[in-house]
Amino acid sequence: MQFLYPSEISFEKGLRHNVAKRIKELDTVPKKITVFSGSGSYANEILTELKNHFTVQIINGLPTEPSIVDLDELLSKTKGFQPELILGIGGGSVIDTAKAVALLTPYPKSARFYFNDQSLLKHRGIPFVAMPTTAGSGAEITKNSVFRTPDGSNKLSLRSKYMIATNAWIDPELTYTCPYSITFHSGMDALTQAIEASMSRKRNEATESLAIEAVKLCISGVEGLLINLNNADSRDQLAKGSLLAALAFSQTGLGAVHGLAHPIGAKYKVPHGLCCAVLLPHILKINILKCKEKFKVLDSLNDGVCLYNKVLELNTNIGIPTDFKKWNISNNDFLEIIRLSKSNSMSCNPFEMKDEDILDILTELTK
Numbered sequence: 001m002q003f004l005y006p007s008e009i010s011f012e013k014g015l016r017h018n019v020a021k022r023i024k025e026l027d028t029v030p031k032k033i034t035v036f037s038g039s040g041s042y043a044n045e046i047l048t049e050l051k052n053h054f055t056v057q058i059i060n061g062l063p064t065e066p067s068i069v070d071l072d073e074l075l076s077k078t079k080g081f082q083p084e085l086i087l088g089i090g091g092g093s094v095i096d097t098a099k100a101v102a103l104l105t106p107y108p109k110s111a112r113f114y115f116n117d118q119s120l121l122k123h124r125g126i127p128f129v130a131m132p133t134t135a136g137s138g139a140e141i142t143k144n145s146v147f148r149t150p151d152g153s154n155k156l157s158l159r160s161k162y163m164i165a166t167n168a169w170i171d172p173e174l175t176y177t178c179p180y181s182i183t184f185h186s187g188m189d190a191l192t193q194a195i196e197a198s199m200s201r202k203r204n205e206a207t208e209s210l211a212i213e214a215v216k217l218c219i220s221g222v223e224g225l226l227i228n229l230n231n232a233d234s235r236d237q238l239a240k241g242s243l244l245a246a247l248a249f250s251q252t253g254l255g256a257v258h259g260l261a262h263p264i265g266a267k268y269k270v271p272h273g274l275c276c277a278v279l280l281p282h283i284l285k286i287n288i289l290k291c292k293e294k295f296k297v298l299d300s301l302n303d304g305v306c307l308y309n310k311v312l313e314l315n316t317n318i319g320i321p322t323d324f325k326k327w328n329i330s331n332n333d334f335l336e337i338i339r340l341s342k343s344n345s346m347s348c349n350p351f352e353m354k355d356e357d358i359l360d361i362l363t364e365l366t367k
C-alpha cells in the first residue's frame with residue numbers, strides 16, 4: 001500500500017479568514033503569490049486580505065474546462081511574474097489549472113511538451129495551496145490535472161506525484177453560495193467518485209472505509225440540499241463527503257463512469273459532473289449485474305433502498321436527464337469514444353469492460 005497526499009489537509013469552517021496568517025506560517029514564507037481564482041464574493045474577500053501582506057498576481061476569468069493551449073498561456077503569464085507560491089481558489093478546473101502551473105513553472109518548456117512525455121517530470125514545482133469552492137472535484141487532493149486537447153476532441157491528464165498540493169485548505173463555507181446546478185453536478189461527481197473508489201480494483205481496507213463514509217455523506221448532503229439549498233449542515237456534509245471521496249479515489253483510481261465521462265464530456269461539451277450523473281445509473285446497472293457481491297455494503301446504507309434506486313431517485317429529484325439524447329451523440333463516434341475511454345479510470349472498474357459492453361451502454365444512452 002502507498003498513500004500520497006498533500007502534507008497538510010485542513011477542513012475547517014471559517015478558515016478563509018486566516019489565509020494570510022496561514023501562508024506566513026509555511027516553511028518558506030513567500031513575498032510574491034500568484035492567485036488563480038474563480039468568481040465569487042468569498043474569493044474577493046481572500047484576495048483583498050492577501051494584497052495587504054504580499055505582492056499578488058491575480059489570474060481569473062479562466063475557461064470553464066481549460067485546454068492545453070489555455071494552460072500554456074497561463075503558464076507563460078505566471079512565469080513572467082516569478083511567484084514563490086501559487087494559491088488556487090475555485091472549482092475543479094481552477095484548482096487543476098493552478099496545480100499544473102505550480103508544477104510546470106520551474107520547467108523550461110511548454111506544457112504541451114510535458115503532456116507528450118510525462119516521465120520528464122522529475123521534481124516538484126513551486127509550493128501550491130488549494131482552496132476548493134465547490135464540493136465535488138477532489139482536485140485539492142489528487143495528483144493529476146485534466147485538460148481538453150487542443151482540438152477539443154478529448155481530455156488528457158497530466159499526472160505526477162510532484163503535482164500534489166503542498167497544502168489543501170478546505171473551508172466548507174466557501175461552498176455555501178454555489179448555485180443549484182454547480183452544487184448538484186459537483187455533488188453527483190463526488191458521489192460517483194466515492195462509489196467508484198469503493199469498487200475500484202485498486203481499493204484497500206483504508207480507502208474502502210473512506211469511500212463508504214463518503215457515499216453516506218454525499219447522499220445525505222445532496223438529499224438535504226434538495227430540500228433546502230441553504231442548509232448549512234447539508235453543505236458541510238457534502239463538502240466532507242467530497243473530501244473523503246477524494247482521499248479514497250486519489251489512491252484507488254475511479255471506474256467506467258469517469259472512463260466514459262472524459263471523451264463524451266470533451267466532444268459534446270457536457271459539464272463533467274452532469275456527464276457523470278447521467279452515466280452513473282447505466283454503469284451501476286452493468287457493474288451490479290457482473291459483481292453483485294461487491295455491492296452488499298453500498299446497498300445496505302439507505303434504509304432498504306438499494307444504491308441503484310437511490311441514485312435514480314437523486315437524479316430524478318435534481319432533474320438530471322436519463323440519457324444523452326439532447327446532446328445528439330452520433331453513433332459514428334461510438335468507436336472513437338470506446339477507444340478514448342480506455343484510460344486509467346476504466347482500468348479500475350470492478351470488472352473488465354469489453355468493447356461490446358461499452359457499445360451497449362452507449363446505444364442505451366443515445367437511442
Ligand SMILES: [Fe+2]
Binds near residue numbers: 137193258272
Ligand atoms: Fe469526477
